[in-house]
Each structure stands twice: as structure tokens, then as C-alpha cells.
Amino acid sequence: MDSKRESNLKEKIIEVVNVSRRIGQGSGYVDVLANVDFYARRGEVVSVIGPSGCGKSTFLDILAGLERPDSGTVTVQGLHTENLLGSVGYMQQKDLLLPWRTVMNNVILGLEMQGISKKIARRQATERMDSFGLSGFEDEYPYALSGGMRQRAAFLRTILTDTSVLLLDEPFSALDALNRSHMQEWLLNLLESYDEKTVVLVTHDVEEALFLSDRIYVMSPRPGRIVVAEKIVWDLPRSRNLLSTQQFTETKSRILSYLLSSETVL
Numbered sequence: 001m002d003s004k005r006e007s008n009l010k011e012k013i014i015e016v017v018n019v020s021r022r023i024g025q026g027s028g029y030v031d032v033l034a035n036v037d038f039y040a041r042r043g044e045v046v047s048v049i050g051p052s053g054c055g056k057s058t059f060l061d062i063l064a065g066l067e068r069p070d071s072g073t074v075t076v077q078g079l080h081t082e083n084l085l086g087s088v089g090y091m092q093q094k095d096l097l098l099p100w101r102t103v104m105n106n107v108i109l110g111l112e113m114q115g116i117s118k119k120i121a122r123r124q125a126t127e128r129m130d131s132f133g134l135s136g137f138e139d140e141y142p143y144a145l146s147g148g149m150r151q152r153a154a155f156l157r158t159i160l161t162d163t164s165v166l167l168l169d170e171p172f173s174a175l176d177a178l179n180r181s182h183m184q185e186w187l188l189n190l191l192e193s194y195d196e197k198t199v200v201l202v203t204h205d206v207e208e209a210l211f212l213s214d215r216i217y218v219m220s221p222r223p224g225r226i227v228v229a230e231k232i233v234w235d236l237p238r239s240r241n242l243l244s245t246q247q248f249t250e251t252k253s254r255i256l257s258y259l260l261s262s263e264t265v266l
């Protein structure tokens with residue numbers, strides 16, 4: 001795709017240099033991230049994969065401005081750590097739908113927080129409900145939704161805020177394999193229609209990372225360090241057919257071997 005080829009020339013919209021994060025104090029501290037270097041260019045989808053507890057969510061919290069690094073620098077769209085909060089769309093690991101609000105009122109929460117009137121927010125949400133598979137469920141409460149619908153609702157809330165940077169923390173982890181595969185294709189299509197959005201996707205799933213992203217960062221166990229960063233260029237267009245190609249299988253086993261070897265890094 002031309003736009004993706006051009007993305008090599010685009011500016012680094014996220015740049016993280018030598019970031020470390022230690023949580024806790026005195027002897028009760030935990031080193032969560034160590035000397036992380038990372039970037040994403042405008043329009044790129046970049047995945048971060050790594051074992052459970054290696055610091056992936058903490059890393060996204062830092063990109064979102066919810067957490068501060070202890071050292072190193074973070075720049076997102078020209079903003080630094082202290083000014084980041086609210087500047088990016090962040091779908092956190094838990095869907096965080098409010099049980100006492102209807103689907104519509106959950107979905108418009110981000111817009112309301114941006115100071116947009118309820119009426120305009122509802123209009124914007126209504127336009128997208130169908131493509132997010134939520135039409136007809138606007139007045140239901142979250143408990144009435146399937147896991148996939150809850151995740152799409154949380155995702156719609158994130159995307160409606162119309163930020164150029166989206167941080168997605170294991171957006172499909174609650175889903176079974178079939179729904180997960182549908183959602184991945186759905187996300188791929190969605191991102192193709194949002195060419196300029198930069199996405200940082202955290203996942204445990206190597207296939208998901210390969211299927212969706214332009215580059216992959218592999219993190220070591222805690223303290224999370226980047227052990228390898230790899231650009232993904234496919235011979236075929238992205239589709240389910242890609243998954244059965246030799247190139248896909250080889251790339252997957254290479255990334256898996258990085259993940260496994262990172263386990264032995266002290």
C-alpha cells in the first residue's frame with residue numbers, strides 16, 4: 001500500500017528514549033521498565049509483545065501521561081510527559097465500561113470529557129454504531145453485551161475522541177479464537193480507513209501482532225526491555241490468506257524465538 005510505503009518518510013510522532021520506571025519505594029520497589037527506546041511514525045501500527053507482567057501496560061500508561069518515567073524522555077505529538085494526559089486515545093486493558101451507564105452513554109463519555117455537548121456527542125456516536133456492530137444496543141447496559149461487543153463499545157469510545165494516536169492494550173484478550181479473528185479483520189479494515197492514525201497495540205499474541213502491525217517490538221520479562229524491533233513487510237496484502245504463507249510462518253517462528261530467548265536474559 002502506497003501510504004504504508006510512504007510511512008517510512010513520515011515523522012516520528014511517538015519517540016521514547018531510554019525510559020526506565022521503578023514502582024514502589026525503599027526496599028519494596030519493583031523495576032518495571034529498563035532503558036526502553038521506542039518510536040512510531042505517523043500512520044504506523046506498532047505492536048509491543050512480551051510476557052505477562054513485563055511492563056507493557058505501564059509503558060502505555062507512560063505514553064498516555066498517566067504514569068511518569070523515572071528517567072528518559074517521552075515525546076508524543078510534540079508533547080512531553082507532563083502535558084500528555086488527554087492527548088491520546090487510550091483503550092485500557094480492562095474495558096472500563098461503567099455498569100450504570102447505557103452503551104450510548106458509555107460510548108460518548110470521552111467526548112463529554114472533551115466538553116462536547118451530549119446532543120452532538122450522541123449524533124457522532126450514532127453515525128458509527130452500525131460499523132461497530134452496536135446498532136440496536138444503544139440503550140442496553142454493559143452487562144447485556146457479549147465480550148466482543150463490550151470491547152467494541154470501549155473501542156468506539158476511544159476512537160470517537162478523534163485523537164491521532166491510539167493506544168490499545170490487549171483489545172481482544174477477552175475473546176475466543178473465532179471472535180478474536182473476526183475482530184482482528186474488523187480492526188484491520190477500520191485502520192485502513194483511518195490512514196493517518198498511529199496505533200500502539202499491546203498483545204500477547206504473535207499472530208495478532210504480525211497480522212495487524214507494520215513493526216513489532218519484543219519486550220523481555222520484567223524489567224521490560226526492548227530485545228528486538230522488527231519491521232514487517234509482507235509479500236502479499238494483509239488478509240487471512242497471509243496466515244498460511246511460508247513467509248508468515250517463518251516470521252512468526254522468528255518472533256517467537258526472540259520471545260523465548262528473552263526469557264533467559266537476566
Ligand SMILES: Nc1ncnc2c1ncn2[C@@H]1O[C@H](COP(=O)(O)OP(=O)(O)OP(=O)(O)O)[C@@H](O)[C@H]1O
Nearest residue numbers: 023024030032051052053054055056057058059222
Ligand atoms: N502500582 C503498582 N505497584 C506495584 N507493582 C506494580 C504496580 N503497577 C505495576 N506493577 C508491577 O509491574 C509489573 C508490570 O506490570 P504491567 O501491568 O505493566 O505488566 P504487563 O506487561 O501489562 O502485564 P500483562 O501482560 O499481565 O497485562 C508487574 O509485575 C506488576 O506487578
Ligand SMILES: [Mg+2]
Nearest residue numbers: 056057058093
Ligand atoms: Mg497489561
